[in-house]
Amino acid sequence: MRRWGHDLALGTRLVVGGGPTAWLRLAMTAVGVGLGVALLLLATAAPTILAGHRARSDARDFAFTDGPATAHTVLIRQTPGSYRSHRIHGVLVQPDGADPSVPPGLARLPRPGEMVVSPALRQLLAGPDGAELRRRYPAARVVGTIGDAGLAGPREYAFYLGTDRLTGEGHRITRFGTDQPRQPLDPTLLLLTVVGVTVLLVPVAVFVATAVRFGSAARDRQQAAPRLVGADRAMTRRIAAAEALLGALAGLVVGAVLFFAGRQLVELVEFDGISVFGSDVRPQPVLAALVAVALPVAAVAVTLVALRRVVAEPLGVVRQEAGRRRRLWWRLAVTALGLAVLVLAGVGRDGAGGLKLQATVAGVLLLLAGAAVLLPWLVEFVVRRLPGAGVSGQLAVRRLQLDGGTAARAVTGITVAVAGAIALQTVFAGVSHGYVHRTGPAASRRPVVIENTVPMTAGQRARFAARLRHTDGVRRVEAYGSDTVAAVDDPDLFFSVVVADCATLRTFAALGDCADGDAFGVHDPDARAPRPGEAVRTTDSPHGARLRLPARLRTVAARSDPSGITHAGLLLTPAAARRLPVLGGRLPTSGFVATDPAVPDAYDHVVTTTMRVDPTASVFSLQGTQVDARFDTVRRGLLLGAIAVLLVIGASLLTTVLEQLRSRRRPLAVLSAFGARRRTLTGSVLWQTAIPMFLGLLLAVAAGLVLGAALLRLARETVWFDAAGILGLTGAAAAVVALVTLLNIPVLWRMMRPEAMRTE
Known part of the structure; x- marks a missing residue:
């Protein structure tokens, strides 16, 4: 020592x-x-x-409670969660008593008509981009700012709006804050997370x-x-x-x-x-x-x-x-050992269905290390057989033949990063079927859903639908009233009730002929249809009002609505509903809205119109696919990490190439002094980067596909490769290397000056 x-x-x-x-x-x-x-x-x-x-x-x-109102309880209702490309955490609050629970970041609950907003939302509301958002709550006055303790992030858009319209419509809570344990990640998501962190x-x-x-x-x-x-x-x-x-x-x-x-x-x-x-x-x-x-x-x-x-x-x-010459056998042995470890990790599952993560990480590390140590051998093997086209090509090939290890080291990080990214892309593509679900073609035709407004009469519902139809960007509106009834002879059997015109009812079932005054019982494979004249009761109270269904009740087949839900129960036209006083009165209104894709803010216009009628309504947009929240969180987190790694790789690669040019400044200056043209020397440097880069990306694709296939087998999934994603990742890596090389050209030209021949 x-x-x-x-x-x-x-x-x-x-x-x-x-x-x-x-x-x-x-x-x-x-x-x-x-x-x-x-x-x-x-x-x-x-x-x-x-x-x-x-x-x-x-x-x-917060966690909802069924208990009575007290001095500390609060009625709340969450509002639509987005505005343009911004997610918004919006909550309507109404205290039950004089000492209500207060969310973190607020000194007190806002009174009716008052709004407390996050700093980012305050800035948005003050600018021209917030004009549409200001129209949603024209009577609301901003009276405060949410502190950091009440925000998930400094750029989050959030607000609390005081109201007095939640009685009977909101959910009651005893306090803000919850300590409910979170469910652990399932084995597949845990595998994705661990492998993702490793390859990054x-x-x-x-x-x-x-x-x-x-x-x-x-x-x-x-x-x-x-x-x-x-x-x-x-x-x-x-x-x-x-x-x-x-x-x-x-x-x-x-x-x-x-x-x-x-x-x-x-x-x-x-x-x-x-x-x-x-x-x-x-x-x-x-x-x-x-x-x-x-x-x-x-x-x-x-x-x-x-x-x-x-x-x-x-x-x-x-x-x-x-x-x-570099030896190949031990480099292949590292890769083979990594595959063997992954196979053993797949065989050695524990009783709970989890994976042996330590063995998985070791296998991933060995496979990526195998790609890293294979690259110098591959560069040497290829450049020994390259003839070199033109003077610049000959200079590049000869330089790589003399010192291929240095060139390989420069792109080893890119090779390993791309191999890991391709493996992750392959695993995501292979397991996505369990976390990404298609909602059907109807979702794209009517992408906006309105639910759970305050109860409306048939006339109020018609006027609300008319306001929606006159909203900018709206093509079609299907509004309906909804309720739930229970069978008297079987209290555990519930039927949904939909009240609307025939055109709207066709959204929920294959009706055939339909006229105002008709009533339909919807048959679903998982539940029986209501019977003609059957006794039912409403569910708005423990002892709801009793009524009998129409004697003429046509049974029809169920059809999934645009949100993918099947309404097994009762479909009533307005005239049929009026013959049943309980169901023909005020009902919560819901609907589907078809928008014009050419109007970019059509969804926000629909939300604004709805909020001006009822700020407690729920409005959300249907997507062509529905993604599991945890899967989406893992995917976004790994994407953010990949971007950070790519930026560091680019910066580090820039430093590496600069160091290599500095170490070769005297030979470059001597060649320039003896008459070598700047274009020739620049081309030779580009070829010196392009050849190892091409070989590295080729090796990365092969290693990434092998690793991805092994991980899918480990997760008991079908092996499937996303060609478009692989090409995108490879192209992005090539673009980073090309950009870094081009940024070094001015330095290269400076080193060709005669002064670079000086030495110490």
Whole structure:
């Protein structure tokens, strides 16, 4: 240990006193490592981010109660949850007594006509984009702002609106806040989450290892000087490791600065409606300490392993790898071992149906590592057989033949990242059938649903439908009254009741002939149809009013409505409903609205019209597919992580290419001085990047498909590949590499000047 300490101290002194070149090399290493450290710290903060978001959401959540009204209870009703592309958390509140429960972030409940809004919503309402939203609540006055404790994120749109119209229409709660335990993720979603985190962090580790090797050629050449004054080979390697250690330590500082600087700006960023408070972005101490300790140790280990084939002599450096071909068998063995581990993980399921996640993570790591170690062999194998077209092609191929390992290291991170992304894309495509459901073609024809308005008479319902028809962007309106009755002879048997004209009733059943005054009993395979003249009772109270169904009741087959629901029960035309006084009076109104796709804000116009009639109504938009909420959360979280990794990869790759150009500045300047045209040298650099990139992406697609298929087999799903998604991911990675290469062209031209031939 004493010898190690002495040699590392000597190496540090050589770097510090090595002049501008050594300082520049150290700075580039620090920046490259720092970018990876910042992302690793963000990953260690993910648990606290999720915990903070969950705590804030639970603190303002509520659980309904059937108890009586007290001084602390509150009637609430949630309002439509979106405005244009913004999700809105809106709640109508009406206190039952003088001391009501207050949600976090508010000092008191707003009175009728008062509104308390989030800072982001206040800004939206004050701007021109909030004009339509202001029309929904014209009488509401903004009297306060929701504090951070009552918001899921700083960019969230939320409001609490006071009202006095919820009596009989709202849900009663005793307090805000819930501590109900959350259901754990099912094995498939747990597999997606664990694999996703793994494949996102592996490329970061690869880039950190690559950044530690910045300036390795110049560092290796400097080993000749200590050898000249008597140092042995082991000592020179320890001295060389000191620079890598110093760069890793500097990278830790840079990464910490980038992380804490980014934490101050994170509240300005919103992704798919998700924003995060900077105070929630806190790295877990144990994980952060692990990064701080493991990174310098890894830097030294990577340097020592890389120097195994470098022999430093007093008169120069000899690389033993020159002329030796890389061996393939052990690289394939890593991949085969990863597949074997995944197979064993699939066989070894526990009794609860869960997966052996540790074995799964190990298998994924081995497969991605197999792709990383296969790339240098593949580059060497291909470039040995490339003839090289033109002068620029010959220069590029010859350079790759002499030092293909450096070029392969530059795109290894891209290869691993794309392989992991393709595997995730394959798994998502394979398991989506269990979480994504099609709602049917009717949802696209009538995409807006209105439910549970205040009870209306037939005349009020007709006037409401007329207002909707005159709303901008509305093509068709189907409004109906609805209720529920129970069979007297079988109290557990309930029938839905729909009152509407014949055109609207055809939405729920195949009627055939229909005229005002007809009544229909809907037959459903899962429940019997109501019988003619059957005695039923209303369900609005424990002892509801009794009535008899019409004696003439035609039985018809059920049909799913646009929302995918089958109404097994009773369909009444207005004249038939008037003969049943209880059902012919005031009924809650619902409906389906067909909008014009050419009017982008048609949905918001429908919501505004509905809210101006009844602010307690529920309005929502039907989509062509219905996505499970947890599946969507996992997918969005992994997508956000993939974007962050892609940005770090791009920045790190930019630093890598800059370092490679700097190390070759003198040969480029010499070639330019001897008459090589700028276009030729630029083309050679582009070819040097394009060939490894193409091979890396080809290997990434193969590795990603193999890993994705293995994970689908592990999840007991059918193997299916999303060709469009794979092409999109591959194209995005190629675009990142191409953009980084083009950004380096001005630096390349600067290095072709004669001044670049100067040396120290």
